[in-house]
Amino acid sequence: MSLPLIEKWLLRCDRVLVCVAMAATMGMMLLTTADALFRYFLNSPVLGAYELTEKFLMVAAIFLGLTYAFRGGALIRVTFLVDRLPASGRRIADIFAHLVTLAFAILFAFATVRQAWRTMDEGTTLATLPIPVGPAYFVVPLGFAVLTLFLALDLRKVRAGHSPLLKSDAPAA
Numbered sequence: 001m002s003l004p005l006i007e008k009w010l011l012r013c014d015r016v017l018v019c020v021a022m023a024a025t026m027g028m029m030l031l032t033t034a035d036a037l038f039r040y041f042l043n044s045p046v047l048g049a050y051e052l053t054e055k056f057l058m059v060a061a062i063f064l065g066l067t068y069a070f071r072g073g074a075l076i077r078v079t080f081l082v083d084r085l086p087a088s089g090r091r092i093a094d095i096f097a098h099l100v101t102l103a104f105a106i107l108f109a110f111a112t113v114r115q116a117w118r119t120m121d122e123g124t125t126l127a128t129l130p131i132p133v134g135p136a137y138f139v140v141p142l143g144f145a146v147l148t149l150f151l152a153l154d155l156r157k158v159r160a161g162h163s164p165l166l167k168s169d170a171p172a173a
Contacts (some may be wrong), residue, residue, distance in 0.1 A: 003153065003162075005154055006149075006153065010146065010149055010150060010153065012068050013146055014068065014146065014150075016161050017064040017065070017067065017068075017142075017143070017146060018064065018065060018067075018068045019062050020060060021064035021065040021068070024056075024057045024058075024060035024061040024064070025057075025061045025123060028053050028057040028058060028061060031046065031049050031053055031057070032049065033051060034046055034052060034136055035049035035050070036173075040129055041054050047129065048126055048128040048129040048131075049126055051126040051127060051129070052126070052129075052131075055126065055133050055136050056136045059136050059137075059139050059140060060139050061110070062141045062143075063139050063142070063143030063144070064139060064142070064143050065143075066143045066144065066146070066147045067143070067146050067147050067150050068144070069172065070147060070150055070151070075101075077097075081093075081099075082094070088134045091159070091161065094158055094161070094163075095155075095158055095159065098151070098155060098158045098163065099127070099155075101151060102148065102151040102152060102155070105144055105147050105148040105151055108141075108144045109141050109144035109145045109148055110141075110146060111145075112137070112140040112141040113138075113141040114128070114140045115137060115140075116134065116137035116141060119134045119137045120132075120134035120135075120137070122134075
């Protein structure tokens with residue numbers, strides 16, 4: 001498989017993940033609004049609204065949007081030291097930062113898979129509804145796995161200085 005084909009496939013996967021994250025955000029907004037309206041006007045909150053928001057919708061909204069944040073350059077960078085380095089030093093620091101980010105993404109992907117399996121084995125359910133929580137835990141490693149693939153493919157762009165990870169919207173000192 002060629003790199004452009006892999007990148008094209010990853011962008012399609014990212015588009016699907018972002019759509020699911022947006023749907024989760026919309027669902028979270030609608031469920032929270034309905035819960036507030038029912039709670040204050042009908043004195044009868046939506047059963048399990050908080051747990052569904054916390055355990056399912058918020059997890060999907062955050063972790064399925066990781067790659068979108070990465071591609072948009074929204075990951076946090078502290079550049080007060082790197083900005084003062086010469087160009088060659090800055091390039092080395094950028095490559096090092098990218099490799100560390102890639103290592104953490106791999107570590108988080110594996111650790112969250114283990115946590116998801118552990119949760120599935122325990123059979124944990126929501127406190128108010130008999131809905132298993134385990135499947136929601138598999139959303140987290142999915143987000144980190146796709147982010148890991150984007151970071152790995154992006155390594156060649158870091159050398160050229162064109163990676164989204166290197167975007168800096170803050171004014172230079």
